Amino acid sequence: MSRITLHDVALAAGVSDxxxxxxxxxLDKVNPKTRIKIEEIARRQHFVLSKNASSLAxxxxxxxTILFTDQLNTWFNSSSMQGAYEVLSTQxxxxxxxxxxxxxxxxxxxxALLGNRNSDAIxxxxxxxxxxxxxxxxxxxxxxxxxxxxxxEGFDATVRIDEDDAMTKALTLLQSLGHRRxxxxxxxxxxxxxxxxxxxxxxFVKVAHDLGYADEHIAHFNPGTRDDFRTLDDAASSVVASxxxxxxxxxxxxxxxxxxxxxxxxxxxxFGIRVPQDISVIGFDDYAYAPLAGLTTLHQNxxxxxxxxxxxxxxxxxxxxxxxxxxxMRASLVLRDTTAPYHRR
Amino acid sequence: MSRITLHDVALAAGVSDxxxxxxxxxLDKVNPKTRIKIEEIARRQHFVLSKNASSLAxxxxxxxTILFTDQLNTWFNSSSMQGAYEVLSTQxxxxxxxxxxxxxxxxxxxxALLGNRNSDAIxxxxxxxxxxxxxxxxxxxxxxxxxxxxxxEGFDATVRIDEDDAMTKALTLLQSLGHRRxxxxxxxxxxxxxxxxxxxxxxFVKVAHDLGYADEHIAHFNPGTRDDFRTLDDAASSVVASxxxxxxxxxxxxxxxxxxxxxxxxxxxxFGIRVPQDISVIGFDDYAYAPLAGLTTLHQNxxxxxxxxxxxxxxxxxxxxxxxxxxxMRASLVLRDTTAPYHRR
DNA sequence: CTGTTAGCGCATTCAA
DNA sequence: TTGAATGCGCTAACAG
Numbered sequence: 145m146s147r148i149t150l151h152d153v154a155l156a157a158g159v160s161d162x163x164x165x166x167x168x169x170x171l172d173k174v175n176p177k178t179r180i181k182i183e184e185i186a187r188r189q190h191f192v193l194s195k196n197a198s199s200l201a202x203x204x205x206x207x208x209t210i211l212f213t214d215q216l217n218t219w220f221n222s223s224s225m226q227g228a229y230e231v232l233s234t235q236x237x238x239x240x241x242x243x244x245x246x247x248x249x250x251x252x253x254x255x256a257l258l259g260n261r262n263s264d265a266i267x268x269x270x271x272x273x274x275x276x277x278x279x280x281x282x283x284x285x286x287x288x289x290x291x292x293x294x295x296x297e298g299f300d301a302t303v304r305i306d307e308d309d310a311m312t313k314a315l316t317l318l319q320s321l322g323h324r325r326x327x328x329x330x331x332x333x334x335x336x337x338x339x340x341x342x343x344x345x346x347x348f349v350k351v352a353h354d355l356g357y358a359d360e361h362i363a364h365f366n367p368g369t370r371d372d373f374r375t376l377d378d379a380a381s382s383v384v385a386s387x388x389x390x391x392x393x394x395x396x397x398x399x400x401x402x403x404x405x406x407x408x409x410x411x412x413x414x415f416g417i418r419v420p421q422d423i424s425v426i427g428f429d430d431y432a433y434a435p436l437a438g439l440t441t442l443h444q445n446x447x448x449x450x451x452x453x454x455x456x457x458x459x460x461x462x463x464x465x466x467x468x469x470x471x472x473m474r475a476s477l478v479l480r481d482t483t484a485p486y487h488r489r
Numbered sequence: 490m491s492r493i494t495l496h497d498v499a500l501a502a503g504v505s506d507x508x509x510x511x512x513x514x515x516l517d518k519v520n521p522k523t524r525i526k527i528e529e530i531a532r533r534q535h536f537v538l539s540k541n542a543s544s545l546a547x548x549x550x551x552x553x554t555i556l557f558t559d560q561l562n563t564w565f566n567s568s569s570m571q572g573a574y575e576v577l578s579t580q581x582x583x584x585x586x587x588x589x590x591x592x593x594x595x596x597x598x599x600x601a602l603l604g605n606r607n608s609d610a611i612x613x614x615x616x617x618x619x620x621x622x623x624x625x626x627x628x629x630x631x632x633x634x635x636x637x638x639x640x641x642e643g644f645d646a647t648v649r650i651d652e653d654d655a656m657t658k659a660l661t662l663l664q665s666l667g668h669r670r671x672x673x674x675x676x677x678x679x680x681x682x683x684x685x686x687x688x689x690x691x692x693f694v695k696v697a698h699d700l701g702y703a704d705e706h707i708a709h710f711n712p713g714t715r716d717d718f719r720t721l722d723d724a725a726s727s728v729v730a731s732x733x734x735x736x737x738x739x740x741x742x743x744x745x746x747x748x749x750x751x752x753x754x755x756x757x758x759x760f761g762i763r764v765p766q767d768i769s770v771i772g773f774d775d776y777a778y779a780p781l782a783g784l785t786t787l788h789q790n791x792x793x794x795x796x797x798x799x800x801x802x803x804x805x806x807x808x809x810x811x812x813x814x815x816x817x818m819r820a821s822l823v824l825r826d827t828t829a830p831y832h833r834r
Numbered sequence: 835c836t837g838t839t840a841g842c843g844c845a846t847t848c849a850a
Numbered sequence: 851t852t853g854a855a856t857g858c859g860c861t862a863a864c865a866g
Contacts, residue, residue, distance in 0.1 A: 147606055149843055160853045165845060173851055190603035196550060197843030199541040200858045215571050217792065222567035226560050229586065238585050241574065259493045259535035261859090406781070436751070436781055447562065494859055505837045510861060518835055542859035545842045606843090838865075843858105850853080 227450025247336035287460035322486035327394035402427035420484035438481035572795025592681035632805035652692035667831035672739035747772035765829035783826035
């Protein structure tokens with residue numbers, strides 16, 4: 145069966161195409177009676193406006209791109225989609241995921257974006273832009289929303305966690321538990337890509353200083369590049385080795401993400417280090433496994449956050465002035481079983 | 490800046506629009522030299538074909554809808570997107586998620602789909618269609634692919650788990666461990682929606698019979714509707730009560746999903762029932778938490794499966810005859826810590 | 835291998 | 851409140 149068009153509906157209703165178009169889009173200035181008649185006929189014929197044709201004619205695509213550098217099936221990424229979907233779908237927008245797994249493919253994608261009318265806005269997840277990329281996006285009129293971004297630069301709006309606040313909560317806890325020597329463990333990184341979670345390490349150092357920790361009582365463990373390890377567990381083993389041989393001898397560590405924290409705890413225990421008796425561990429995210437793993441962590445709610453991002457996106461697309469374009473959300477500290485008071489070993 | 494069009498590129502290259510179109514789509518019958526020239530200019534001008542305009546002109550939308558009844562941020566659903574994305578994106582297709590959370594909204598969506606040219610195919614996840622819905626989809630020329638569907642009816646292709654095979658593995662294990670009385674626990678269901686995982690209970694009964702278990706040694710626990718419980722944990726508590734008061738006294742149970750199995754184990758332990766000493770538990774899925782929870786389970790790989798679904802979708806859209814339209818994948822049994830030999834309490 | 839001609843299905847002027 | 855005319859940016863015959 146060939147497609148039913150707006151024109152067919154118009155013929156059946158005995159009105160013009162324009163009237164059908166207006167009626168079906170819910171515009172005013174349509175006689176209530178003719179509107180009802182048109183809607184009735186459209187329903188009977190299973191007629192739906194073609195998004196493509198509408199887009200072409202109106203210049204609005206009714207689509208929002210959500211850009212990842214990673215797989216869609218991670219806790220954080222899938223939650224990002226869910227929240228944004230919830231908000232955008234109510235206004236008829238499609239949410240279209242795209243993955244740019246490397247710096248090069250990101251460049252290519254952004255280049256293309258410039259001349260592109262395939263979406264009305266783009267939400268960039270967990271990733272920040274270098275100068276060249278910002279420059280490119282600056283040339284677009286399309287709103288660019290940073291979600292879980294490192295900063296606000298280059299974005300028309302951002303939603304992200306307040307790392308300083310979060311780290312203050314974590315370190316205040318550790319200090320009150322009597323820990324005098326602290327460590328921070330970074331994730332293995334992806335070459336040339338900048339992730340917001342990397343700011344957690346920066347915040348850690350800053351807050352530790354603020355709380356009176358001297359440099360020689362702070363250690364920062366950096367496993368290097370993701371390419372260096374087959375799995376997260378391998379990276380964790382490598383970090384455990386660094387921790388054990390560190391002159392700082394931390395009795396408590398904060399980890400960039402829960403994902404890596406859990407791997408780390410496994411690795412620590414495999415080496416005979418007890419958690420939390422020998423070393424306390426605080427994660428970041430409160431991802432789905434954290435309760436099961438009994439992980440003390442900084443809780444964030446990415447679905448809630450991405451709803452906010454969706455709302456900002458909507459506002460930007462409507463051209464509304466945003467009351468607050470750059471939103472920081474606060475993480476809350478969740479106490480579970482991987483933190484304990486310090487005691488000498 | 491106003492949009493650059495194909496025509497602009499044509500002018501700059503001194504050729505006609507059609508030539509640019511052909512060159513940029515990688516069609517043959519374009520002089521290599523002019524192709525290179527066109528590509529060069531397109532790149533310089535950041536030109537990208539408008540998917541909307543292409544769609545309108547060609548009748549192909551280059552978009553595939555993936556339909557869920559549930560949130561995008563579940564282990565299974567997000568994995569489904571990932572696999573399909575991997576395959577479809579290589580051919581330039583966008584993957585557009587849609588959620589129809591209730592039977593009514595599913596009906597509405599399918600109705601709309603009929604007259605709709607907003608996607609070239611639809612992948613329906615974890616859900617089967619009733620007669621009316623199948624009828625509606627039968628009127629479409631669009632390929633309809635069932636992923637994790639209950640059966641093949643109404644679908645042009647399907648990818649799903651072989652439940653009988655999986656349950657045979659699970660029950661054979663339990664039998665060899667000496668368990669004489671078995672139970673199956675269903676998930677709380679969503680009213681009026683049919684899920685493939687419900688077939689696991691059917692397979693359980695069938696296989697139990699095949700293995701010589703009498704009816705009075707088999708119990709099926711059904712917590713009822715999802716609406717009846719605030720949380721999965723509440724539903725689990727309710728099931729634990731049923732298990733403890735069941736005349737069958739099962740010493741081993743299979744659970745429809747890992748998700749619910751983990752909740753159940755927590756609940757069992759809260760009631761003082763030891764797992765696996767007092768009761769063995771086998772889950773289904775091997776979802777991300779299963780290793781952490783030490784859950785013995787039937788392993789499936791939804792990313793791999795959805796890649797397969799993506800390939801079938803591609804074939805169907807090209808109009809190729811599929812060597813095998815209905816694919817069943819086998820689950821494998823993963824032994825962990827929630828199963829043990831039977832011993833009298 | 836390339837150019838010409840006609841739409842694809844709608845939204846948007848402008849009139850009426 | 852409605853209709854007629856025009857074009858969004860591209861692809862698809864068909865010639866050449």
